[in-house]
Amino acid sequence: MSDSVYDRYGRPVVVGFVVVLAGLSVASAYLRVSSAGLAAAGDALISLYIAGVVVWGTFREGYDTARFRIALYGVLVLWGSADLIAGSEGALPYLFLIGGLLLIARESYAHAGARDDPAESD
Structure with missing residues (x-):
């Protein structure tokens, strides 16, 4: 220890x-x-x-897990969605929404690729 x-x-x-x-x-x-x-x-x-x-x-x-990062990136999606629902007309809600979705997609893809990597299973 x-x-x-x-x-x-x-x-x-x-x-x-x-x-x-x-x-x-x-x-x-x-x-x-x-x-x-x-x-x-x-x-x-x-x-x-x-x-x-x-x-x-x-x-x-x-803090260093894919599930945590995906959940944290979900905050950006929620902020962007809430601002758009509230009627905000600026670019920031779209940036949060699209940026959060892209970060979630990137993390999900990287996590799935690492999990399916045959070199790691040997």
Whole structure:
């Protein structure tokens, strides 16, 4: 077992920071919905999704996996979709939506290629 300085002190600090930020994200989503009503529901759901993905990555999955990256890239798709549904007419929602979809496709393709690589199974 490794007893590096990061394992002893750094990891608990990172985990604590992630938990605090996730808590702030949940509180922010609640305050947004309570002050703006259903108009802020999309943004609140996206905030909750981000908090959930980061907490999941911290405690369960790890940050260096294809599933985590795909879930994180999904945030871009959600942001772009929510902005387009809300009626935003700028280029940024399209950039988020298309960019997120391309990142998901690239990560999925790379993950499927690595899984099907016959050189790795020998």
